[in-house]
Amino acid sequence: MTSPKISVLMPVRDEAHHLPAALTSLTRQTFDDWELIAVDDGSQDATLSILQKAANADQRIKVFKRPPAGLVASLNFGLERCRASLVARMDGDDICHPQRLERQYVAMQQDPKLDLLGCCVRHFPRPRLQAGMLAYEKWQNALLNQAQIERNLFVESPFAHPSVMYHKQKVTDLGGYRDMAWVEDYDLWLRMAETGARFARLPQTLLYWRDRPQRLTRTADNCSLDAFRRCKAHFLRRRWLADVGQVWLWGAGMEGKFWRKILNETGIEVSGWIDIDPRKIGQQIHRARVIAPEQIPIKHPPILICVGVRGARQQIRDYCNSSGLVEGQDYICVT
Numbered sequence: 001m002t003s004p005k006i007s008v009l010m011p012v013r014d015e016a017h018h019l020p021a022a023l024t025s026l027t028r029q030t031f032d033d034w035e036l037i038a039v040d041d042g043s044q045d046a047t048l049s050i051l052q053k054a055a056n057a058d059q060r061i062k063v064f065k066r067p068p069a070g071l072v073a074s075l076n077f078g079l080e081r082c083r084a085s086l087v088a089r090m091d092g093d094d095i096c097h098p099q100r101l102e103r104q105y106v107a108m109q110q111d112p113k114l115d116l117l118g119c120c121v122r123h124f125p126r127p128r129l130q131a132g133m134l135a136y137e138k139w140q141n142a143l144l145n146q147a148q149i150e151r152n153l154f155v156e157s158p159f160a161h162p163s164v165m166y167h168k169q170k171v172t173d174l175g176g177y178r179d180m181a182w183v184e185d186y187d188l189w190l191r192m193a194e195t196g197a198r199f200a201r202l203p204q205t206l207l208y209w210r211d212r213p214q215r216l217t218r219t220a221d222n223c224s225l226d227a228f229r230r231c232k233a234h235f236l237r238r239r240w241l242a243d244v245g246q247v248w249l250w251g252a253g254m255e256g257k258f259w260r261k262i263l264n265e266t267g268i269e270v271s272g273w274i275d276i277d278p279r280k281i282g283q284q285i286h287r288a289r290v291i292a293p294e295q296i297p298i299k300h301p302p303i304l305i306c307v308g309v310r311g312a313r314q315q316i317r318d319y320c321n322s323s324g325l326v327e328g329q330d331y332i333c334v335t
Helices: 019-027 047-057 071-081 100-110 131-141 146-151 168-173 184-194 225-238 254-265 312-322
Strands: 006-012 034-041 061-066 086-089 116-124 165-167 199-210 246-250 269-274 288-291 303-305 331-333
Touching: 006 019, 006 071, 006 100, 019 034, 019 047, 034 047, 034 071, 047 061, 061 071, 071 168, 071 184, 086 100, 086 168, 100 116, 100 165, 100 199, 116 131, 131 199, 146 199, 165 168, 168 184, 184 199, 184 225, 225 254, 246 254, 254 269, 303 312, 312 331
Parallel strands: 006 034, 006 086, 034 061, 116 199, 246 269, 246 303, 269 288, 303 331
Antiparallel strands: 086 165, 116 165
């Protein structure tokens, strides 16, 4: 049997309400040489019957029923069964633009060095979206090329998992997905980056990303802010902060203090703070002095930018760059 050009990987559990729309968006793709690897992770509703009915109507849809084992186990189970060299992720509650697979496939063919390609996403339904989610959508969609994605890798996860297409071999060479104390997709992006993977994003909005209270991003412990900080610290310790015993933190507020705690657990001491609040400058916080940005000496430990105020990151970057500090060498943004 000839392998399809794209395998769509969809682990799913109890998605009967939204699944028909997701499946319809696949069957309406302008690119038709695909297979759907749908892994039912112990659904208790009508999810399995919906998938089986769809498979009976379309031989490209392959359904696998498993006892509940969790998202990571279902992803790896499904990934093993993907026959195509290119894998497109999708969730059972999202909707693909009709040209999603075609545009991503063509772009991957045009640039064989690409390991992973995202696309712009749009959250829906819009009326109840909060400012933070809208800001995250705008930030993520602005990261189009390798340089933009690399410099923001430790700010937040740069890709919506169900929006990506990647080379299966690249992911399987890394051991597939891992069940860690943080989210499996961000963990994968950072492991790929360690190997020099090439990333990009198409500027077109090709995935409609459903937001709802039950979404794992909002409910799972491994999606918490603390879990993301620990994930970042883990990978920073392996690369940018390897063999480093001291850092400075730009931001002496609560976010900086969270980072100090996590860094201390990895054996890194915060020897200084940078802040613009005149009430803090000159103080000692956990035996480390707070200085103003203009007091940064020529020789200093690596600086982690960890200011949680929206909009502050770009202002700090502008200041650092105008002062001769090099991002990725002298400082790195982690918020």
